[in-house]
Amino acid sequence: MTPTSTPSLDEVAALSCAPPGARRRADRAHTIAEILRRQVVQGAFRNGVLPDEQTLADEYAASRNAVRQALDALRAEGLVDRVPGTGTLVTAEKYAHGLNRLTGLAETLHEHGPVTNEVRAAGTVRAPAAVARRLGLPAGSDIVYVERLRLVGGLPLSLDLTYLAPDIGAPLLGEDLVNNDLFALIERSTGRSLGVAELTVEAVSADRHTAAVLQAPPGAALLAVERLSHLDGGRPVDLEFIRFRGDRLTMTARINRG
Amino acid sequence: MTPTSTPSLDEVAALSCAPPGARRRADRAHTIAEILRRQVVQGAFRNGVLPDEQTLADEYAASRNAVRQALDALRAEGLVDRVPGTGTLVTAEKYAHGLNRLTGLAETLHEHGPVTNEVRAAGTVRAPAAVARRLGLPAGSDIVYVERLRLVGGLPLSLDLTYLAPDIGAPLLGEDLVNNDLFALIERSTGRSLGVAELTVEAVSADRHTAAVLQAPPGAALLAVERLSHLDGGRPVDLEFIRFRGDRLTMTARINRG
Numbered sequence: 001m002t003p004t005s006t007p008s009l010d011e012v013a014a015l016s017c018a019p020p021g022a023r024r025r026a027d028r029a030h031t032i033a034e035i036l037r038r039q040v041v042q043g044a045f046r047n048g049v050l051p052d053e054q055t056l057a058d059e060y061a062a063s064r065n066a067v068r069q070a071l072d073a074l075r076a077e078g079l080v081d082r083v084p085g086t087g088t089l090v091t092a093e094k095y096a097h098g099l100n101r102l103t104g105l106a107e108t109l110h111e112h113g114p115v116t117n118e119v120r121a122a123g124t125v126r127a128p129a130a131v132a133r134r135l136g137l138p139a140g141s142d143i144v145y146v147e148r149l150r151l152v153g154g155l156p157l158s159l160d161l162t163y164l165a166p167d168i169g170a171p172l173l174g175e176d177l178v179n180n181d182l183f184a185l186i187e188r189s190t191g192r193s194l195g196v197a198e199l200t201v202e203a204v205s206a207d208r209h210t211a212a213v214l215q216a217p218p219g220a221a222l223l224a225v226e227r228l229s230h231l232d233g234g235r236p237v238d239l240e241f242i243r244f245r246g247d248r249l250t251m252t253a254r255i256n257r258g
Numbered sequence: 259m260t261p262t263s264t265p266s267l268d269e270v271a272a273l274s275c276a277p278p279g280a281r282r283r284a285d286r287a288h289t290i291a292e293i294l295r296r297q298v299v300q301g302a303f304r305n306g307v308l309p310d311e312q313t314l315a316d317e318y319a320a321s322r323n324a325v326r327q328a329l330d331a332l333r334a335e336g337l338v339d340r341v342p343g344t345g346t347l348v349t350a351e352k353y354a355h356g357l358n359r360l361t362g363l364a365e366t367l368h369e370h371g372p373v374t375n376e377v378r379a380a381g382t383v384r385a386p387a388a389v390a391r392r393l394g395l396p397a398g399s400d401i402v403y404v405e406r407l408r409l410v411g412g413l414p415l416s417l418d419l420t421y422l423a424p425d426i427g428a429p430l431l432g433e434d435l436v437n438n439d440l441f442a443l444i445e446r447s448t449g450r451s452l453g454v455a456e457l458t459v460e461a462v463s464a465d466r467h468t469a470a471v472l473q474a475p476p477g478a479a480l481l482a483v484e485r486l487s488h489l490d491g492g493r494p495v496d497l498e499f500i501r502f503r504g505d506r507l508t509m510t511a512r513i514n515r516g
Contacts, residue, residue: 026467027378027379027405027467029467030419030465030467030468031403031405031419032386033465034419034499035386035388035389035499036388038388038458038484038499039388041458041460044388059386059387060386061383061384073465073467076465077462077463077465094460096458099357099459099511099513100513101513101514101515101516102513102514102515103515120285121285125319126319128290128293128317128318129317130293130294130296130297130302131293145289147285147289161288161289161292183515193515193516194515195514195515195516196512196513196514196515197512197513197514197515198510198511198512199510199511199512199513200296200299200354200508200509200510200511201357201459201481201508201509201510201511202299202352202481202504202507202508202509203461203462203479203480203481203502203504204335204461204479204504205335205463205477205478205479205504207288207291207331207334207335209284209285209287209288209331210288219463219477220463221461221462221463221479221480221504222461222479223459223460223461226296229515232515232516241292241293241296244461246460246461246462246463246479249460250458250459250460251458251459251460252456252457252458252459253357253456253457253458253459253511254454254455254456254457255357255358255359255360255454255455255457256359256360256453256454256455257359257360257361257441257451257452257453257454257455257487257490258359258451258453258490
């Protein structure tokens, strides 16, 4: 089959179980937008300028209207902006956080600028039962609570609520929580390495409060992460509830079928 | 330290670098909501009924107003609903999709009900350059494109755009794409196992088109996944762009510090 005999993405519905003509422009625009947005997020357009509409229309064998609608979707997401006389420019920078190794934020993102923490609360409290259970503590135990707004290059990235086993957390309350990852402080303080962490990742809409703290619009998409970290070979010591701004973070993983 | 001498989550700001009184009710409500929502999502309330407000206020050493605000946040997210005379009931069911092993949706969720696919497009097209590169194909190659709306128990879960290497994808176009994972079809057709996949996970807001397809409100939080799957020990064959409804899916992983 030569390229000229191959249908374009515009025409593929004719080959499918969908009735011919049923593949609307919105579908074609979405198909194009999905590829373009990954290129934008991965920094594939090195000078930060996207190809012009006609070039993209040729590339995707699509109408200019479909391309324009795809670019509109990226613009609505805040990934690109259209500058008259220049073209479509990449405006977003998303950081990649790997899911294959347990790392703190400052460890992970140090090349992107300093990670600083605005400590919103820090102290010893009575553990809520659900938290005590997760950390293997008796009901009603004391626990150390640390709430931080985490900033990269001065801009909010995440709101982290952290519960630490009391013997692990108490010595950290006198440490520099503004400029250090808790992981680094735990390992320095205990002389032990962290081991396994279990985490869950969800996409949620920002409630008004969280949006305000993260300086994001209400309803903005956030990555909500719950992470329970254990000492190496040992007990759970650090339970975190994290909300990352979806427009600033990508998680990456390499997984096996076997 | 006895429980009575330990400050509550309401009072912890006094111990922190925040000025006393700066920890507002919205902060306390968020702290409570984060714990409760994990319990809801993990199915911790087995009969589906949350404790009453006074019990929660005691549990979190918080005011009833803070508890009410936390429950309002869960309700706004669609996780619970308040039923007069009965209390606060869990209304959401989220499926867990593991990130530690590469699995198809039907393999993963089979106990939750049948996974079916509405095939929106399927056929051979000319590969966009960015897609050809990711799959290691020459520019302008033919490629197989499959677009599916995936449903669990008859409700939309994800919209998947899939590009398959032509020799892998072409034999699948005659197969039952409605009732099978592509992974299973690829392995059956090639007689080989899949191997490694690289994936990225992001939180994004649903554009109007995707929202309509997924039967979610415009702007709803979605998990956007890009996944490139390789044959065992071999070449990349399957590139997917997936949008999961955030209110229906949780991703889980176990990661190591080492």
